Amino acid sequence: MIKDDCLIQSAPTHYPSSEELTLGNLTVTAFDLGGHEIARRIWKNYFPIADAIIFLIDAADFERIDEARAELLDLITDEEISDIPILILGNKVDKSSAMDEKTLKEKLGIGKICTGKELPVAEGIRPMEVFMCSIFCRFGYGDGFRWLSKYLK
Numbered sequence: 001m002i003k004d005d006c007l008i009q010s011a012p013t014h015y016p017s018s019e020e021l022t023l024g025n026l027t028v029t030a031f032d033l034g035g036h037e038i039a040r041r042i043w044k045n046y047f048p049i050a051d052a053i054i055f056l057i058d059a060a061d062f063e064r065i066d067e068a069r070a071e072l073l074d075l076i077t078d079e080e081i082s083d084i085p086i087l088i089l090g091n092k093v094d095k096s097s098a099m100d101e102k103t104l105k106e107k108l109g110i111g112k113i114c115t116g117k118e119l120p121v122a123e124g125i126r127p128m129e130v131f132m133c134s135i136f137c138r139f140g141y142g143d144g145f146r147w148l149s150k151y152l153k
Contacts, residue, residue, distance in 0.1 A: 026149050030054075047080045051152055052087065054144075057108075059090035059132065060098040065107045072108055076128070085127040085151040087144050094134040101132050117143075119150055127151045 018031045031046055053075060057068050072088070075081065090104045105111040114129050121127045129147060133140025 024146070024149055026152055028152065043075075044078075044080070047078070050081060050084055052085045052148055053081070054148070055086060055088045056091055057088065057104070058092050059104055060092045060095040062097075062099075065099075069108045072110070076110075076113070076126075083126060085148060087148040088128070088130040089141055089144055090130055090132040091135055091141075093132045093140065094137045098132075101130055104132070105130055117147060119147075121151075 018029055021028055021030050028051075055072055055075070057072075058064070075086065088108070088110075090099065090101065092098050099107065102111075105114060108130075110128070110130070115121045115125060115127050117129055117131075127148075129144075131140055131144030131147065133144065135141060
């Protein structure tokens with residue numbers, strides 16, 4: 001978890017939790033719902049209150065990329081959340097085995113539907129982009145959060 005410019009190593013999420021975060025001039029309530037199979041069953045319960053999705057993926061984990069792709073595509077095609085922005089954070093780029101951004105987009109099947117890092121996105125198009133980061137080394141995610149904050153009200 002990143003809060004107050006402090007990195008806290010945490011175990012995988014077993015139960016949903018929430019935290020109030022400030023991104024520039026914007027204060028948001030962030031929900032950590034977890035990504036394991038049991039946790040994914042409750043994601044839909046949070047859709048009605050979601051203004052954005054941050055999809056964090058281990059860019060060095062080739063074994064679970066197909067699972068991540070399937071879950072991301074389920075989110076992308078869900079009509080209930082079809083208009084909210086999606087920030088995809090490709091984490092662990094500090095590892096030599098990590099995919100680069102182009103490879104991650106290809107493996108996730110989203111290369112042609114990402115909207116780019118530049119603003120604005122055309123009316124009626126869901127903003128979605130990948131930002132590579134290392135939470136451990138504390139870089140990259142800030143750019144993603146700044147990008148996302150432009151689409152939050």
